[in-house]
Amino acid sequence: MNPIKKTWNWIDERSGYSDYVLPLLKHIVPRDARWWYVFGSATLTAFLVQVLTGICLAMVYVPGGDEAYESLKYITDQAFMGNLLRGMHFYGASAMVMLTVMHMCQVYLHATYKYPRELNWMSGVVLMMVVFGMAFSGQLLRWDDNGVWSVMVAAEMAARAPVVGPWISDFIFGGAVVGGATLTRFFVFHVFIMPAIIFAGIGLHMVFLLRHGVSEMPNPEQPVDPETYKEEYEARLEKTGVPFWPDAMWRDVVFSTFVVAGIVLCAAFLGPPALSTPPDPSNIHSNPMPDWYFWWYFTVLSVLPSSMETWIILGAPVFGFLAVLLVPFISNKGQRAPSKRPWAVGLIVFGATSFVVLTIYGYYKPWSPDFGVDPLPESVIGVSSGPVFEGGQLVHKKGCLYCHHIDGYGGHRGPVLSDIGQKLTREDITIRIMNGGYNMPSFAGSISSEDLSHIVDFLLSRHPTNEKTNE
């Protein structure tokens, strides 16, 4: 026997590779799963990317109040490969969040959570929540002004909880205000606590997976009956199953290759998100925004009526989590095929659509006054002097344009005023400006009667474009 073989045999016998590991790799799986089942393994791959790049970044990153920003700048601008690694960690996070959700949607659509895989589902849901926690704490470790205000928003949300709220937010801050003790807390969560939970959770998820086997593709002819499922599953598997490695796993490997390549390419060509200004909590020019995967929630917080707000802020995460977690207990038997479960399909479609719509809204922030609007040019005002002209200047100066849109200029929060002259009378407009209403502030205390009459003159001159050209 050649020495290499001999050595290997020695190791194999002592370690139990052939006895324990190989059977796991080669366990029999259904042959029909094909490409549907690649999301779970790709999530794991993305997690590995995060672990590896994260370890590298942590070698340089300083989780201290002031120095975090400087060390991030160093990583981005000077450290060899630093820019690429930061990028990979960022796009890896996006990939992991996306793949986790896709994996869950696939499992939900195929009702794989039904008997006997309830715990597979539940451990997955817990893992998903931790992944979200990682995503949030991670964007915050990018400790620029956005990071500071993310903490602030998190603490303010926690503070809404009855009784214990203020304690939780003090815990988040590490004191009564954002300061030197804040960032290290999130660093510890992001780098020690949550990764440990994820490692343990993945282990558990894998144990459940191996215990119950990979599910078959749903078949309307084979509804799940807990009485007979296991026997039938094993019988079918014996007849048609294939070993996981390599017959099924090659697809996982191919898909993961694309995922990692995508992460690296995005990192190389798009680069990591730019750092904004230093983490100064007294900087009022900050424009806090979460990372894209939380824009939908940002929208929700913006458009909620304030009477419901506290309920949603506190209740939605808890009840949302419980609802998803307990899905297997709503029904753990019967049909798995999407064609027989229209509600499930509808829910996924509804969820995906809402996500896209809310995300787009989150990006445009139409509820927010637009601080950077340009003044109206003469071509829009229509005249170059007189009260109408004055009014046209004043709508910018007095901030009307932050919220109202006129012929291509201004924000989107309030109604468009391009043809307001046709819709409202002088009196209506005056009353609306003085008293405010709906979501408009009252300007009674901050506008002189002369300015007011100019603004009204100007607004009355707003007519639909075709009429203006007719004049």
Place this chain on the structure above:
Amino acid sequence: MNPESPEDQVSCEDCAARRSFLAKISIALSGVIGAMMTLPGVAFILAPVVKKPKEVWRDIGKPEDFNDEFKLVRYEDPAPLPWAGVTSRSGAWVRMIDNEFTAFSITCRHLGCPVRWVKGPELFMCPCHGGVYYKDGTVAAGPPPEPLHRMQIRVRDGIVEIKTTPVPLTTTPLKAIDV
């Protein structure tokens, strides 16, 4: 040497009692080990929650520096950690009319984003979810459930001072921070 044979042990009556005693003591000791390991750490971690924040007066300038236009002032937190750097700063909007000072924390009462004073319309506007406040701090539009948090100002020996406060959290009863 005459060791007892294993069979004797298994069948003996006392052994069951002994075993259950050993199990109990092991569980109890594990609890003690756990407590010794974790309690100091838990106290360490929770200390900031229990500790009452100090409130101190911070110098923000001379009365001449202020007029009827809101001005952003920056001041240090009461007990900044040595490594906190810029993160130990807080901000407030301050103005003075007829020697009367008005000061608002920049923290939006909705979810804490920094509000800006916008001169023309004389409003405080929040960049996050569209919260707007009048110049007296009351809510003009958007989701904020409460008016801007008023801060205390005093003038001592020709120096304007502001009293630091914890971040105004929306559930914190106003009285608790105003005193």
